[in-house]
Amino acid sequence: MNQLTIRRSGLLWAMVCLYAGVLAQPPRGPLVVSPQINPDKSVTFRYLAPSAKDVKLSAQFEKAPVPMTKDEQGIWSVTVGPVKPDIYPYSFQVDGVTAMDPANVAFFPNERFKASLVDIPGDTPLVHALRDVPHGTISYEYYPSIDGTTGSLVVYTPPGYDQSPSKKYPVFYLISGTTDTEETFFKVGKTNLILDNLIAGGKAKPMIIVMPYGNIAARVAEQNGGSKPADPTVRDGADAVKRANDFATDLVSNVIPYTEKNYRAIPGRNNRAIGGFSRGGGQTLRTAFGHMDKFAWVCSYSSYLSPDEMERSYKPIVANPANTNKQFKLLWVSVGSDDFLYKGTAEFMDYLKAHTIQFRSMVTDGGHTWMNVKKYVAATTPLLFQP
Structure with a gap:
């Protein structure tokens, strides 16, 4: 076979492979835009599922799942609202199976099901809105943790951190809830944008925020080849308390030293x-x-x-209230009036009052939601590290 024949054969083979590859590709469906936020604050959700028999929208701003309608292309859709501006998790129920929105890259970090997120802007920018102000930086860090494991952190450094290499900052250690991850205060709570806006407005001091993963038991099990243990069923039971104490040990013994070694953090309790x-x-x-x-x-x-x-476990806190009040520059307690933890939180505040422990509180509308958490972060960070 001469050289020309070899070249032609190679070209022919390449064309055959390309054609076969094209044939092997599944057909692409129509472009789906979801969610679509409309000028009147209503929101249109869409989901491509030509073979599905029933699709519903499940959203935190709806009391019950909302039926969706299928068009001739197999796209299910529904328009709801207008919806109060905020960030909300949502998902689809497809023939009884819960699914994320594949057309949306924003999602809720969680150990279990990861819902999609829709951010409905206000007519005036909300506290977490992306504004034209100087922005801080988000970094992902790994540190040596308990039982030979590697822990993970999300760290916010304020605007100007990299431009002022001699300046040091106080640190706010901020911990997410059950089934949340170290990313949740960042991706759902938008803590970085809240701080950017408050700092730009002169309402909060520049600070470093360290966001650790709270489920130490799950991480230890995972990294040692085990299964994630079930969450404790009793909030102040022996298992829950042990896990909380393990977290405290890790934070004090590992996270704080790592932060103060690798970031320009001002040491000392008054700066934490x-x-x-x-x-x-x-x-x-x-x-x-x-x-x-x-x-x-x-x-x-x-x-x-x-x-x-x-x-x-904490009798010294109330046995000497004068010392406690002197030691804590801020003790803050907040909860929503519809929160399933409202009763216990109210009892805790009554207990502190009865023992003359000074604290500040905020009771908002709503339940156990990240919409409320953003309010609490925006209310407390301006109080931190003030004279």
Whole structure:
């Protein structure tokens, strides 16, 4: 076979392979735009499922799943609202199976099902809106943790951090709730944008925010080849308390030293704040009450400790209220009036009042939601690290 024949044969073979590859590709469906936010704040959701028999929208702003209608292309759609501006999780129920929105890249970080997110802007920018202001930086970090595992952090550094290499900053350690990950305060709580906006407006001091993963037991099991343990069923039971104490040990012994070694963090309790939502709020209170020498600023969002646990484990907090009030520059407790943890949180606040422990509180409308968490972050961060 001469050289020309070889070249022609090679070209022919390449064309055959290309044609076969084209034939092997599944047919592409029509372009789906979802979610589509309309000028009147209504939202149109779409989902491509030509073979499905029933598709519904499940969204946090709806009381029940909303039926969707299929068109001739197999696209199911529904328009709902107008919807109050905010960030909401949603999903689709496709013939009884819950599914994310494949047309949407924004999702809710979670250990279990990851819902999609829709961000409905306000007519005036909301506190978490992306504005034309200087922006901080988000970094992902790994650190040596307990039981030989590797822990993960999301770290926010404020605007100007890289431009001022000699400047140091206080640190806010911020912990997500049950089934959340270290990304949730960033991707759902939009803490970075909230701080960017508050700092630009002169309402909050520039600070570093460190967001750790709260489920130490799950990480240890995963990295040692085990299965994720079930979440504790009793909030102040022995298992829940042990896990919270393990988290506190990791935070104090590993996360803080790592942060202060690798970031320009000002050391000392007066320059450290701790806060958290739900389980993270319980971890916050247990860590702060158990390590009075580490934190002067404490923020509990939608969480509490029971009077029994306070009497059993943190008696010094209430036995000497004058010292506690002197030590804590801020003790904050907040909850929604429809939150399933409202009753316990209200009892916790009554307990603190009865023992003359000074604290600040906020009771909002709504339930156990990240819409409320953003309000709490926006309300507390301006109070941190003030004279």
